[in-house]
Amino acid sequence: MKKIATIFLFTVLLSLISCEEVINVDLDTAPAKLVIDASIDWEKGTPGTTQIIKLTTTTGYYSNVVPSVSGATIFITSGSDVVFNFNEEVPNSGLYLCTTFAPIIGETYTLTVIHAGETYTASEKMIPVPTIINTSQRDDAGFGLNEIEVKFFFQDDGQENNSYLTKSTTPINVLPEYFAFDDRYAQGNEMFGLYTNKDLKPGDAIEFCLYGISKQYFNYMRILLANAGTSNGSPFQTPPATVRGNIINQTNESNYCLGYFRLSEVDKFQYIVQ
């Protein structure tokens, strides 16, 4: 919140006198690290049997290619010792597919990835999510009172501490927009996720996803999204540090990988801007 407030004001103030320019900055590239994107998403109303795990490596900051990692052995074991194998169906794609996954809310799963002779493992619980029950739209948001803002409402469970991740995808933005938050100040209330963009116009489709996430993953995503944000190197930012996830290299602890093993129930909502 502090960051929201300060960056917000700083931006308003600076827009009057400051000048932003894309420049060339020479950057070093650290040796490549394995990145495991193991996000098991179970969309409400679907069987959730098809899941993909993606293996890549880090690369130079300005590089336009994401190096994929092939030839790994990947499987997830459920709490009742059922094994789900993930196979690289398209060679050299780095995408490992499973079509028989059986999601169960509250179940703890274990991920195993074996690559280049090293074994990586992680355990995580599948987290439920409430349903999006309502939406609202206003057209007088933003500094100029002319931006469209859409809210997606849901009911927080007052009996427990919950964390949420939202993802908004629109045709006006090539990148999805993520936001991680928890119910700290709104325990048991009707809460909302929000999407606003100055280029949003009537007829645009917003695909809004609400994920139930663990507290550990919430902490991870908060740092990760801050790192991904546009504010690195800004005076309002702590020195950023690479954030480590929950996947541990059991063979060689110091050769850690990046990424996370998460399991979320998802509620998806398609909204057409009025």
Next chain:
Amino acid sequence: MTKKNALNFIILLTSFFAFCQEKYTISGTVTDNKNKETLIGVSIYFVETKASTTTNEYGFYSMTLPEGKHTLLISNLGYQTTEQEISLTQNLKSNFSLVENFQQLDEVVITDNKKRADIRKAEMSVNKLSIQTVKQMPVILGEVDILKSILNLPGVTNAGEGQSGFNVRGGSADQNLVLLDEATIYNSSHLFGFFSVFNADAIKDLKLFKGGIPARYGGRLSSVLDIYQKEGNKNGFHMNGGIGLITSRLLAEGPIKKGKGSFLIAGRGSYAHLFLKLANNPNSAYFYDLNTKLSYDLNEKNNLYLSGYFGRDVFKINNSFDNTYGNSILNLRWNHLFSEKLFSNLSAIYSDYYYGLKLDFIGFIWDSGIKNYNLKYDFKYYLSDKIKLNYGLNAQYYDFNPGQIKPIDASSSINNFELDKKFALEPAIYVDVEQKIGNDFSINYGLRYSMFYRLGQQNINTYANNQPVVWNDFFKIYEKATPTGSNYFGTNDIIASFNNLEPRVAMSYSFNDNQSVKASYNRMAQYLHLISNTQSPTPLDIWTPSDNFLKPQMLDQFAIGYFQNFSDDKYTLEVESFYKKIKNRLDYIDGADLIANNAVEQVVLVGNARAYGLEILFRKNEGKLSGWVSYTLSRTEQQTPGRTAEESGINNGNWYKTGFDKTHNLSIVGTYELNKKWKFGSIFTLQTGQPVTFPNGKYQYQGIFIPSFGLRNENNLPLYHHLDISATYTPKPSKNKGWQGEWVFSIYNLYGRQNAASITFRQNVDTGTNEALRLSIFGVVPSVSYNFKF
């Protein structure tokens, strides 16, 4: 040392020196001849005995000398030196008035502008700036700014352009004690650091202590910026003011009862928002401040002063965002002369800082702040021509409001939430001795005994192994510990207490009238922490007291220096080197959430900091061209090692450069008086770019690119430099009465250097590719302002 012991010690000293030969005391005050404003730090030199003294913060001096004739040389920065002969046959009360230099510019070339280094004084690492010097320096948008001016002194930097706070000898911004008429100012910036809260029109004098800090100051580690407001003209009613691009100012001052008392009231406000209103723009951003001072001489032995300050910044964006913050202070002081030799001052000070925020789109109101009550009794005992004693005591009571959140209305999804209020008491006693030994050796030595009591009412969490932060060896990260329970402390129950002895010593040895070497050592304790993980303070940062988890910060500083005057005081050279070591410096775990966190101890780790450097200040004191070159070579680092072998610490436990480390820092400041009508000023600044952490790679996760990073602050922003110039035009310089005006033209960043305030890395939302983006705040900024007085 207890208070009683201290008093015994003083009595002992007193009786020891009382049996010397027949002596009398001359005492009094030194004022400006025009407005009877008392003058601080005026040097009084007794030619025959070679004794010297300076006036204190209230313009008072006292000197005890053998019976007989004495010649006094009274000199002060910006004033003509006065010579006075006195015959001392009994205790004498003698008040002096000094004439300002520029009042007779046409007749005499300034030769007595004594900016020379105080060769024989033990005091070191102290910079004084006259308000005239500050006003002649070119500034951004024509706003005269005390805090920006001190950045041109050696050892003083800030995190970057347009950022608040300042860093002294590698200390963080919260380690500066900023005093306005003895009251603590908790946030010294307007508009996030673009301007300071000090209206230069209302300021009389300022002094910056970077090291060898006297025992009368305490509570902050790195520096003391002591700023005094004017008392107001005792001779007649006058007004002055100015019209600038950003703000306008107006000051009124005059006698209350002629010669007995005076008042001063000054206001300043920005008015850009008025244009927004005219343009029917609902957004608003402005600041204002109000300075007041009343002084009254009850009689020869008693003076009363009342000082006040009130300032606010206000931002409004539509109706959805409403932000207000600022300081207020009120200080009532009573000067009492017990005798010609014993001066006392009793102050009752109130100071607060308020921050309020209303976010309509999230639906809440937030406010936080700090309130501080300070009772202070200080004595100055002018024992003999060789020894002066300062001693006193004070007690500060703090009331912290770390924050509360309220829903804006019933429809808000936010619940009421109030963080625990915190209370603390900080008493201290001190004694400081200024002593001359022979003609060549001076020594100041003192001791401060500070105490701190963290008080209830509050629940304090308990943790397993007393560790509020735990190391998750599985994920290799630090995490908040879950409290195992809590202890309740009732109102005024002591939650934690600390006490520290803080020795201070400074000494000088002069080879002759023009050359000396000095050395100093000081230990300081700081019981308050500014909870902020950014590189420079923001208005929302929260002050928090030490408790059973956050230990007081401790500093040891050593400094040595060489001082020389050349060519009959035309030039001075000051070279100092310092080393400082800080214990219990807070560092924040990755992803620490600091705002609205009721258990800050769960996200901080304790580390160390150190700084060392070399400062060179070369000044030309006289002539049409005067000014200085200041260069600092320094390094500032901090380290937070792991508590056990498994823990990584912050930054893998390695020392890393702080965000305000500046290896090289050069300032060249010059003023040139062409003639009576035209004066010119210029500043050139060159600094190593701010340390930053650039990415050393990236990876894709969930459809977006995430930069990856190596160790902290291993990169630097590009070299920072700019040249600023100003010209002051006085149409009728010889006019001394009625309306007198002057125009100040300035250009900031003359050659349009695009200095990087930050370099950010982002994924372009249109193309999806990664790029580096430089933000520059100021290009070439011309400005004009008009000042007047009558």
